[in-house]
Amino acid sequence: MRTLDDLDVKGRRVLVRADLNVPLDGETITDDGRIRASVPTIKALAGRGAKVVVCAHLGRPKGQVNPKYSLRPVAARLGELLGQDVAFATDVVGDSARATVEALQDGQVALLENLRFEPGEDSKDDAARGAFAEQLAGLAELYVGDGFGAVHRKHASVYDVPKILPHAAGGLIVAEVEVLRKLTEQPERPYVVVLGGAKVSDKLGVIANLLTKVDRLLIGGGMAYTFLKAQGHEVGRSLLQEDQLDQVRGFLSEAAERGVELVLPVDVLAATEFAADAEHETVEATAIPADREGLDIGPKTRELFAAKLADAKTVFWNGPMGVFEFDAFSGGTRAVAEALIASGAFTVVGGGDSAAAVRGLGLPEDGFSHISTGGGASLEYLEGKTLPGLAALEE
Numbered sequence: 001m002r003t004l005d006d007l008d009v010k011g012r013r014v015l016v017r018a019d020l021n022v023p024l025d026g027e028t029i030t031d032d033g034r035i036r037a038s039v040p041t042i043k044a045l046a047g048r049g050a051k052v053v054v055c056a057h058l059g060r061p062k063g064q065v066n067p068k069y070s071l072r073p074v075a076a077r078l079g080e081l082l083g084q085d086v087a088f089a090t091d092v093v094g095d096s097a098r099a100t101v102e103a104l105q106d107g108q109v110a111l112l113e114n115l116r117f118e119p120g121e122d123s124k125d126d127a128a129r130g131a132f133a134e135q136l137a138g139l140a141e142l143y144v145g146d147g148f149g150a151v152h153r154k155h156a157s158v159y160d161v162p163k164i165l166p167h168a169a170g171g172l173i174v175a176e177v178e179v180l181r182k183l184t185e186q187p188e189r190p191y192v193v194v195l196g197g198a199k200v201s202d203k204l205g206v207i208a209n210l211l212t213k214v215d216r217l218l219i220g221g222g223m224a225y226t227f228l229k230a231q232g233h234e235v236g237r238s239l240l241q242e243d244q245l246d247q248v249r250g251f252l253s254e255a256a257e258r259g260v261e262l263v264l265p266v267d268v269l270a271a272t273e274f275a276a277d278a279e280h281e282t283v284e285a286t287a288i289p290a291d292r293e294g295l296d297i298g299p300k301t302r303e304l305f306a307a308k309l310a311d312a313k314t315v316f317w318n319g320p321m322g323v324f325e326f327d328a329f330s331g332g333t334r335a336v337a338e339a340l341i342a343s344g345a346f347t348v349v350g351g352g353d354s355a356a357a358v359r360g361l362g363l364p365e366d367g368f369s370h371i372s373t374g375g376g377a378s379l380e381y382l383e384g385k386t387l388p389g390l391a392a393l394e395e
Contacts, residue, residue, distance in 0.1 A: 001177070001394050002168040004041065007142055009050035011106050015140035016042060016170065017157045019147035019373055020056035020074045020111075023356070027073045031356055032081075034149065035074060037373045039081050041146045041170035042109060046082070051104035053140055054078070054111045055092070055157055056147060063119030075111040086111050092118050093135040101139050112139075115157050122155045133160030146170025149351065149374035151389030152381075158389040169393045172373065177390065179348055179370045180381045188313035188346065189215055194305070194336055196221030197319030197353060200244045205383035206318075211254050216261040216312075218305050220297050220321035220332060224265050227252070228285055236270065236288040263308055267298030269322065269329060276326040296322025297332035306339035315340055318350030318379060324357045333357050341367035351375035 007014075018038040023030045038054075045052045059069040072088055079086040087110040089100040100110045115121045120132025133156040137143070143165040145151070150158050151173070161167075169177075183191075193214045195203055200223040210217065219227055222239035229235050230248040255262040265285040270292035271278035282298045283289065297305070309315060317340060321332030337358055340347045347368045349355055352375025358365060365371055372378045380387060 001174070003174055004044055004144065004168055004170065007144070007166070007168050009045055009048050009142060011049055012051065012142055013101060013104070013140040014045050014050040014052055014142045014144055015136065015161065015165065016045065016052060016054045016144045017147045017150070017161070018042070018054050018056045019149035020054075020071065020078070021058050021149060022074065024058075024073065029073055029077055031359055032077055033355060033359055033371070034373050035077055036081060037172055038146060039078075041144065041172055042078075043082060044171065045144065046084070046107045046109055049106040051101070051106060052109040053101050053104070054086075054109065055115055055136065056111070057116045057121070057150065058114050059116070061114060061116050063116065063121075065117045069114050069116070071111060071114050078109075078111060082109060084109065089113055093132070093139065097139060115155075120156055122153065129156045130160055132156045133164060137161050137164040140165060143167040144170045145389060145393045146172045147389075148173050148176040148372070148377055150377070151374065151387045152377040152385070154388040159392045162392040163395070167393060173390070173393070175370070176372060176374065176378075179372070180378065182346065183314065183316055183348060184213070184382065184384075187213070190312050191314040192216040192218065192309055192312040194218040194220070194309070194315065194317040195223065195319050196321045196333070198222035198239060200226045200241050200248060203319075203379065204244075204247060205385070206379045207251055209383050211251065211258060211260055214260060216263065216308055217255065218263045218308055220265060220301070220305070220336070221319050223319070224285075224297075225294055227264050231264075233286045234288055234290065235294065236290050237293040238288060239293070261308075263304065265297045265301040266304060267300045268294035269296040269298055271295045271329075274323070276328065278328070280328065295326070296329040297335075302332055302335035305336055306342075309336075309339040309343050309345070312343050312345040315343060315345045315347045316350055316382070317348070318352070318354055318375065320353050320357050324353075324361065330357075330361060334361050334363070337361065337363050348372060350378045
């Protein structure tokens with residue numbers, strides 16, 4: 001895979017596919033982690049005299065222009081982080097984009113409007129996607145793929161444009177791939193994976209693949225209740241995927257056959273409702289009252305998980321242990337994050353909600369070896385899938 005060092009960028013227009021898909025409250029960015037992660041590559045290109053044209057998506061506007069998903073607030077924040085003005089094009093490949101790119105001087109940066117305002121960006125029709133890719137590629141002479149959070153998508157800006165322009169991987173993608181190779185090729189052992197989040201169904205492929213690679217698998221979050229139910233326990237009104245019970249029973253028996261230690265919660269915080277101020281109590285995980293729902297792992301489980309992480313040499317963590325957005329139910333996620341920091345292991349936080357939790361809970365980001373910018377992309381890589389965006393950069 002070619003890197004920035006392989007491109008001569010001075011005086012040339014470079015299209016950078018970044019991942020700037022940040023959470024917004026109105027026009028206020030509530031977590032700028034992905035923007036900050038994109039800065040080094042953009043800065044490196046601008047510093048070498050490139051005319052940098054950044055493109056990215058935000059949310060799912062479904063091919064329609066929707067001001068709610070405008071990247072304008074992102075342009076302002078990117079400019080602050082770069083320490084220079086970022087010109088903003090009010091469209092993607094129209095008059096504003098062409099004029100904005102045309103006006104760039106060496107070392108200057110522009111951001112195009114949300115790629116997903118264009119139906120061709122994520123079209124399933126190869127011809128429609130290809131036609132949009134040609135328009136996008138027409139704005140530049142070189143392409144740099146740096147949006148790791150989108151490399152698992154067969155989208156025009158990720159998959160088709162690098163087939164048209166000379167291309168290289170940006171620093172963020174190079175770093176992500178290096179880390180994921182460490183997790184998949186020869187991880188130092190014990191290798192422990194912690195999975196949380198709401199649904200087992202989101203992680204079927206990754207669990208199936210990890211059972212052949214890990215020494216220990218810790219399961220928390222909403223998905224734990226489907227595992228507990230599969231063992232025959234009462235889970236009350238907790239999140240449950242009935243249609244996944246057979247699959248999960250299969251995982252439980254495969255873990256036993258392979259000698260993989262699969263660790264489930266032993267106690268949970270069971271609440272009367274899904275609310276920040278819900279009345280709750282700590283109960284055994286095997287006896288959740290019928291009228292309550294588990295919203296976090298309990299104190300004994302936090303201690304148990306910390307003990308199971310203490311001797312680890314490699315840890316991958318994806319998914320919160322509870323509803324961390326509610327203070328009362330954030331303790332489990334915090335405990336796991338703190339145990340990762342204390343372990344001294346090579347620790348990878350697998351993007352998405354886990355990365356947001358680390359920042360939201362005010363934990364030191366440098367306490368982890370790597371915080372991924374791509375939850376879905378990280379998981380698909382660990383499943384052993386071919387990621388279209390990476391395949392295109394490797395050609």
